[in-house]
Amino acid sequence: MSGDPKLERIAKGNALALCATGTWTASFAPVLERMVADAEKLAGTPQSIFIDVSEVAKLDTFGAWLIERLRRSLTQGAVEAQIAGLSANYSSLVDEVRRVRAAAAVDNDPITISGMLEQIGRAVAGVAGTVAGLVDMLGAVLAAWFRVLVHPRSFRLTSTVHHMEQVCWRAVPIIVLITFLIGCIIAQQGIFHFRRFGADIFVVDMLGVLVLREIGVLLVAIMVAGRSGSAYTAELGSMKMREEIDALRTMGFDPIEVLVLPRMMALVLALPILAFLGAMAALYGGGLVAWLYGGVQPEAFLLRLRDAISIDHFIVGIVKAPVMAAVIGIVACVEGLAVQGSAESLGQHTTASVVKGIFFVIVMDGIFAIFFASIGM
Amino acid sequence: MAAEIQDPIIRVRDITVQFGATRVLDGLNLDVKRGEILGFVGPSGAGKSVLTRTIIGLVPKVAGSIEVFGVDLDSSSTSQRRNVERRWGVLFQQGALFSSLTVRQNIQFPMREYLRVSQRLMDEITMAKLTMVGLKPEVAERFPSELSGGMIKRVALARALSLDPDLVFLDEPTSGLDPIGAGDFDELVRTLQRTLGLTVFMVTHDLDSLYTACDRIAVLGNGKIIAAGSIADMQASQHPWLRQYFHGKRARAVMG
Numbered sequence: 356m357s358g359d360p361k362l363e364r365i366a367k368g369n370a371l372a373l374c375a376t377g378t379w380t381a382s383f384a385p386v387l388e389r390m391v392a393d394a395e396k397l398a399g400t401p402q403s404i405f406i407d408v409s410e411v412a413k414l415d416t417f418g419a420w421l422i423e424r425l426r427r428s429l430t431q432g433a434v435e436a437q438i439a440g441l442s443a444n445y446s447s448l449v450d451e452v453r454r455v456r457a458a459a460a461v462d463n464d465p466i467t468i469s470g471m472l473e474q475i476g477r478a479v480a481g482v483a484g485t486v487a488g489l490v491d492m493l494g495a496v497l498a499a500w501f502r503v504l505v506h507p508r509s510f511r512l513t514s515t516v517h518h519m520e521q522v523c524w525r526a527v528p529i530i531v532l533i534t535f536l537i538g539c540i541i542a543q544q545g546i547f548h549f550r551r552f553g554a555d556i557f558v559v560d561m562l563g564v565l566v567l568r569e570i571g572v573l574l575v576a577i578m579v580a581g582r583s584g585s586a587y588t589a590e591l592g593s594m595k596m597r598e599e600i601d602a603l604r605t606m607g608f609d610p611i612e613v614l615v616l617p618r619m620m621a622l623v624l625a626l627p628i629l630a631f632l633g634a635m636a637a638l639y640g641g642g643l644v645a646w647l648y649g650g651v652q653p654e655a656f657l658l659r660l661r662d663a664i665s666i667d668h669f670i671v672g673i674v675k676a677p678v679m680a681a682v683i684g685i686v687a688c689v690e691g692l693a694v695q696g697s698a699e700s701l702g703q704h705t706t707a708s709v710v711k712g713i714f715f716v717i718v719m720d721g722i723f724a725i726f727f728a729s730i731g732m
Numbered sequence: 733m734a735a736e737i738q739d740p741i742i743r744v745r746d747i748t749v750q751f752g753a754t755r756v757l758d759g760l761n762l763d764v765k766r767g768e769i770l771g772f773v774g775p776s777g778a779g780k781s782v783l784t785r786t787i788i789g790l791v792p793k794v795a796g797s798i799e800v801f802g803v804d805l806d807s808s809s810t811s812q813r814r815n816v817e818r819r820w821g822v823l824f825q826q827g828a829l830f831s832s833l834t835v836r837q838n839i840q841f842p843m844r845e846y847l848r849v850s851q852r853l854m855d856e857i858t859m860a861k862l863t864m865v866g867l868k869p870e871v872a873e874r875f876p877s878e879l880s881g882g883m884i885k886r887v888a889l890a891r892a893l894s895l896d897p898d899l900v901f902l903d904e905p906t907s908g909l910d911p912i913g914a915g916d917f918d919e920l921v922r923t924l925q926r927t928l929g930l931t932v933f934m935v936t937h938d939l940d941s942l943y944t945a946c947d948r949i950a951v952l953g954n955g956k957i958i959a960a961g962s963i964a965d966m967q968a969s970q971h972p973w974l975r976q977y978f979h980g981k982r983a984r985a986v987m988g
Contacts, residue, residue, distance in 0.1 A: 381896050384849040415896035415928065417853070420860050448927040455860045456869060596877075696877020699832030 358412075359383065362390045370403045372439075373425070376410040379418025391421045395428045404429050409440025414448060423452045485711070492689045493681075496619055499612040511617045518621030522583040523628055529582075530575055530629050531636040537574060538637030541565060542644035555649050559656055560663035562641040567668040571634030572626075573720055576679040579626055580712035584687040587618055588708035591691025592701045600692070610692075619684040626680035627673055634672065667732050675723050682719055683712045740799075741766045741899055741931045742787060747796035748955075749779070749786055756782050758955030759796070769925055769932040771946030775973065778952045780935045781825070784901050787933075788822055789813075800899070818846055820899040821892030825907070827884040829876040835862075835887050836872040839894050846895060861890040864927075866920060882913045886920075893924065902934040906941055914938060918945040939978075951977075 360377035373394055379387060397404060406426060411418070422438065429436035441449060503510045545558035591614060594600050600610050638660075645651040651659075690708035694701050740763035749757040756779040764770050774780050785791040787798055789805060798805050803816050829838050839858045843849065849857075859869050865886040876884060885905060892900050905921070906914035918941050925932055936942065942949055943963060950960040951974060959969050967978050 381843075381847055384847055384853065388850060388853055416860055416864075416893075417849075417857060417896065420856055421853075424856065444929070447923075451864055451923075451927050452860050455856070455863045697831035697875060 360387055360390070360418075362394055364394075364397075365407075370405060371397070372405055372407045373397075374407045374410060375422065376412075378413045379411050379421070380413055380415045381417040384417045384421075387418060387421050391425045394425055398429050405437040405439050407439045408445075409442070411445070414445045416448070416452065419445070419448045419452045420455070423449065423455070488689045488693070489685055492615075492685045495611045496615060496685065496688075499609065499616045502612065503616065509612065511613065514613075514617035515620045518618050519625060521586070522579065522621050523625035526579065526582060526625070526629060527632060530578060530633050533578065534571065534574060534633035535636040535640040537570060538562065538566060538640030538642075539644045541570070541637070542641035543648055546645065546649035550649075556651065556655070556659055558641075558645060558649065559651070559659040562638065562645075563660050563664040564668055566634050566637040566641065567664060567672045569672070569720070571637055572630040572672045572675050572679065573716070575630045575633040576626060576676070576683065576716045577713050579622070579629065579680070580683045580687075580716060581709050583622060583625075584683045584712040585705050585709050587684065587687035588691040588694075588705045589701065591615075591688060592694030592704055595692060595694045596696060596701065615684075615688045618688065619681065622680040622684040623677045626683075627676040630673060630676040634669075671723075671727050671732055675720065678723075679716050679719055682715045686712045686715060739766065739802075740764055741801060742933065743799040744783075744787065745797045745799075747783070747786060747798065748794045749782055749791060750794050755955060757786070757793075760952075760956050762950060762957055762960075764931060764933055765948070767925075767929060767931055768947040769921065769934060769945055771942045771949045772933065772935045772952065773937070773942065773949060773977070774952030776937075779955065780952055781903055783952065784903055784933070784935055788820070788901060818895055819897050820901065821895070821897040823885070823888050823892045823900065823902045823905055825903045827876070827888040829884060829888055829891070831876050834873050834875055835879070835890075838876070838887060839891050842891070842894050857894070858890075861893055862887075864893070864920075864924065865890045866916065881908050882910070882917075885909065885917065889920075893928070896928065897930070899931045899933065902932060902936075904935055904937060906936065906938045911940070914940065915944070921945055 358377045360375070360379050360383050363374045363376065365372045365374055377383075406422060406429075408414075408422060414422075426436045426438055438449065542558055542562055545561050546555055549555050549557055591600070594614070600614070603610050603613055642651075642653060642656045645656055646653055687708045690704040690711070694704045742762070742764040744760060744762040747757050747760045748755065760783065762783075772780055772783070782791055786793050787800065800816050801819060803812055805813065805816070808816070829835075830841065833841065836855070836858050839861055840854045843854050843857070858872060862869060862872060867883065867886050867890070871879070871883065871887070876887070879887065885908075889900075889902075889905070892902075902921070906917050909917060918938075921932060921934070922945050924930055934941065934946065936946075946963070948961065949963060949966050951958050951966070951971075953971075953973055958971055959966065959974060966974055969975070969978075
């Protein structure tokens with residue numbers, strides 16, 4: 356339709372005309388930019404310069420702006436460079452870009468040592484903020500719980516049951532599968548190494564104690580933090596983004612009572628159940644491997660297990676579960692309600708929810724270990 | 733429908749779109765003239781947005797053909813299709829700005845993908861687009877969550893215009909704006925259409941927009957175009973929905 360853009364220099368009397376021809380549109384922008392940059396070097400010559408655009412076949416914002424940019428840089432002092440031969444179609448476009456102020460330079464903060472130190476300081480101070488946020492949420496949840504105790508009718512049973520289905524019932528297959536496999540692996544490793552000392556049968560002791568006290572609940576808690584903690588954060592976060600939480604508040608509902616409490620209750624009830632199922636699956640897997648790989652007959656396995664473990668081991672494991680569930684739930688809800696407007700923020704908080712959830716679960720586990728050791732359980 | 737339009741920018745023929753058992757569009761025909769502002773109206777739920785989304789390829793159709801810029805979008809190659817997509821801009825109902833990018837990055841996003849231009853030129857063009865849609869340059873470094881509803885629409889329009897398209901689709905551009913803001917927006921669309929030579933396909937519910945901004949109006953009903961023509965044609969129409977729409981209480985108020 357029309358040729359490549361050109362910017363020719365033609366002397367007209369004692370003035371210099373820059374004749375723009377061809378298509379001045381976005382697709383030719385790199386060429387145009389180079390030509391304009393070239394022509395800008397003419398600034399400062401004593402000749403008077405004007406830009407002739409009568410031969411331009413097509414003009415869009417990119418072309419119009421580049422002509423305007425050229426005009427501005429050729430303008431010296433009070434003498435404005437002129438644009439000549441502007442057709443009626445394009446004059447309004449050129450007028451439009453004329454109103455544009457020069458782009459404000461975007462200043463990126465340079466990386467400095469003091470800046471990095473400042474960031475470290477802010478991060479450390481942020482830790483205190485995180486803990487304060489968790490305590491705050493714990494308080495709010497407990498307050499909501501007491502309110503529910505006083506007025507049991509305000510408890511959201513349907514919502515709690517719904518969340519129970521999500522975090523407990525639907526989690527059973529994957530939790531059972533993974534703990535089963537872990538049980539198998541522990542038994543296989545135990546037999547493999549104990550066999551050298553002729554102590555194969557002690558694998559039952561190790562499996563029983565390890566699974567009931569630690570692995571069962573810890574592994575399940577970590578998986579629940581990844582599976583349900585992240586879901587809570589994403590749900591609450593997107594509700595926050597779409598102002599649904601504000602809407603609840605304006606209708607006189609307490610988001611903690613409506614959204615957080617049912618989720619917390621579901622999690623606190625679900626985790627002991629899942630931890631129990633997980634422990635059973637791990638023991639079953641371990642027993643299976645001990646039988647098929649280690650030659651320990653099921654009767655012998657059960658007999659040994661009865662001697663090796665007591666109800667204390669089971670209690671130590673299962674008591675931790677609701678506490679860990681509460682920690683996961685609180686972290687997830689705090690992160691969910693902290694989501695800002697953007698999709699990126701949602702992603703960051705979901706990540707933080709899982710990472711912090713797992714971290715606090717392990718910290719809690721350590722605290723419990725010290726506590727139970729002190730009371731001799 | 734009126735006589736065939738010569739060389740239409742969009743030519744929609746016998747389009748049928750179905751969701752499950754519900755037929756939303758049923759053998760619909762529509763032409764959009766080059767350089768016009770077409771207002772597209774119809775009752776809520778009639779399928780206005782569905783038609784828009786079908787034309788831009790977001791909703792699959794059961795039957796029919798769509799030509800944009802003379803390219804049949806079904807039989808076109810990927811590169812042809814990309815070429816067409818480069819030449820249109822879409823303003824979604826909710827703005828659909830990328831929430832993790834600033835206004836400046838949002839507007840520059842298509843440029844970065846399709847054009848190989850310097851950062852300086854991109855920044856300058858961004859400022860030009862912002863000025864065109866009536867926003868201050870300070871807005872450029874804000875995130876979409878920090879903008880008001882009207883500003884989001886304007887930024888979304890600036891992004892739709894960032895590659896200087898020949899055709900823009902506006903899905904209810906003035907919904908959610910105050911009357912003054914909506915009036916400004918209509919004025920803006922008119923100005924841009926004049927300065928950039930745009931063709932505008934505008935889905936709207938706003939009677940003011942129809943009167944002040946649109947060259948031609950098409951009405952959707954029962955999955956078909958039930959009428960197309962100037963505002964005077966619409967007022968003269970005897971179709972019951974059109975009579976209600978253009979002679980109802982609100983219409984009389986607009987006509988003063």
